């Protein structure tokens with residue numbers, strides 16, 4: 001479905017008006033890294049995330065999510081905010097401190113979708129926010145939002161990597177942007193700083209082995225930890241920011257202050273009062289419901305957050 005030059009020219013301004021910090025466009029195309037992804041799974045790097053294996057074939061092309069898909073609008077939303085940590089308190093990854101990002105991004109993408117439908121009658125769209133089977137980062141790279149760092153985060157040379165990614169698939173034919181280029185050079189700060197050695201080089205590129213990654217262990221791992229895993233998570237209660245914290249692309253420079261700029265977005269900054277680790281380790285269902293309502297931490301579940309808090313307390317005493 002063709003789109004007038006007028007619509008094309010104001011689409012990005014509309015995305016910016018809706019609060020997105022980055023926006024780019026790429027053509028719908030088969031997933032560039034599908035084969036690598038399959039090999040990554042074959043080597044067991046997905047750990048217990050069986051759903052990643054189940055979604056392999058669906059991820060092959062965006063057409064599987066939106067028949068007739070012609071273009072993909074990729075958006076980025078800065079989520080950086082101070083994540084203070086005191087021993088005895090839970091340590092939460094920066095992205096999970098505010099409101100659940102799925103809700104924030106989906107609500108804004110729906111508004112962008114409504115705008116598209118008003119401008120281009122008959123156009124179809126589908127919003128994807130980290131829950132549909134699609135390689136968000138691959139398409140965001142093609143749309144010019146950033147390139148892959150050794151820590152596997154998408155890095156924007158001007159803004160760093162503290163941003164959420166959302167995609168709006170559409171049947172509209174939009175002019176694509178140029179794919180982002182960049183690289184880490186000889187830097188290996190994230191590899192050296194990762195507390196568990198989870199960033200590894202295999203199959204020709206840097207990747208994360210989920211079996212060792214604290215983000216996986218504290219969020220996706222189900223069941224109890226053995227002593228080794230409990231020690232591995234250290235002080236982290238939900239997620240881990242280390243490989244982004246140390247990345248030079250997230251540090252400001254005189255000519256690039258945006259790299260370390262904190263979000264000013266009220267939705268992102270809506271923080272909550274966190275219980276202490278002792279309270280978290282014995283949290284009841286009602287309190288968990290209240291704490292996790294509208295928060296990304298809900299993903300780990302009550303048993304998961306109690307388990308993480310118990311491990312944090314043991315590591316505190318060690």
Ligand code: SF4
Pocket residue numbers: 151193194195196197198199208212213214215239240241242243244
């Ligand atoms: S999130 Fe933490 S544990 Fe996982 S790769 Fe990054 S630094 Fe390592």
Ligand code: SF4
Pocket residue numbers: 149150151152183184187188189190191243246247248249
């Ligand atoms: S810390 Fe260095 S090696 Fe790691 S992603 Fe950033 S630039 Fe690349």
